Amino acid sequence: DLEEAFRLKGEMVERGFVLDNFTYNTIVSGLCRANRMREANGVLNDMVEGGLSPDLVTYNALIDGYSREGNIWKAFEVYNGLVMKGIKADIHTYGALMNGVCKAGKMEEARILIKEMLLHGVIPNVISYHSLCKAYCDQGNMEAAILVRDEMLERGVTPDVAFYSVLIGGLCKTGEMETSMQLLHEMLDKRLTPDEITYTTLIDGYCRIGNCSEAVMLLSQMVETGCKPNVVTYTSLICGMCQAGKMEEANKLFEEMQTINLLPNEWTYSVLINGYVNARNMQDAFRVHDELVKSGVIPNVVIWNTLISGLCKTGRVAEAVGLLEPMQSNGLMPDYVTYTTLIAGYCKSRNFHEALKLWNEMINNGLIPDAATYNALLYGYCIEGSIGEAVELLNEMMQIGISPN
């Protein structure tokens, strides 16, 4: 709650307190985490004007902020700046940088960074390796991800529960559930206690390969070992049931979670609605929507998009477009997924003119289409027989740096 934090800061100043580095760093960090880098830099200036010198913690927060927003270049600029000032970078500095390069998938840079930290006498810790391993997992390079575990063991760094959860998650995403389970047992052998995230990851993995019964067994196993399932755990399971077309089971779990005081959130509701959408059961989809509103949950963009997608899939494109109004009057702007859904809906019902109108509306709203959005419109042009236009659009997407898939 940054606004409340600012209010308190104002109150401090009013009462004559002098703000120190701790106070400023807390604020800078909060802004950086919220992706508000401009304001963070403003606060940095306030610090300097107030006669304070930003310290390592301040710079670390900035590096973290730039890394989070994918601005690696700026992150390294701050890093170089602090090195030039003679400040010694610490494990947090490198952790934030590592997080940045890894999230950007720049694996070679990540390797160089590890060398750089060793050069500066900073020993990579479990978090450094965690970022590295997660990046390999995100790329689906599970061999490299597993090698990270071996590498850290060689360097005497002990994997923790979070590290194992990442590795297990990567294997789950590639469907390698046997290896995932082996790692779970490896954790237990090492006296590491899997937590709710570890179990949820595995449950989600089994759901993804359509093995709901294993997923349910893992749920009872986690409860037996004293690990409490949370909303995410149940949402994953409900999602698995929905994908398997088991709506009755999904609803049972939906009721069950509430009996143990777990409140369904936007994600839970959207999963259920999507289940009904895939079953082409719009009546129940809207019933769940009404239920969620009644229970005080505010529908988010995904929930609206899911309903819009359902209406398109059932040939009710005009009604789908009709949801744009109530959506906006509820303070939610349609995003590029909303438009892709509607454009595809119109193209499928051979109403290319409306599709094109929506495309223009989307661009006018400042939304950036992605490959799927282009695909939807390309499809429209092609079934219109406007191959020339399609090729032109294809060139356009490549020119603005979107790779055709």
Place this chain on the structure above:
RNA sequence: GUUAUGAAAUGCGC
């Protein structure tokens, strides 16, 4: 007292 890491939902032809 302030700084780095992990899990779930929606869209694109066949």
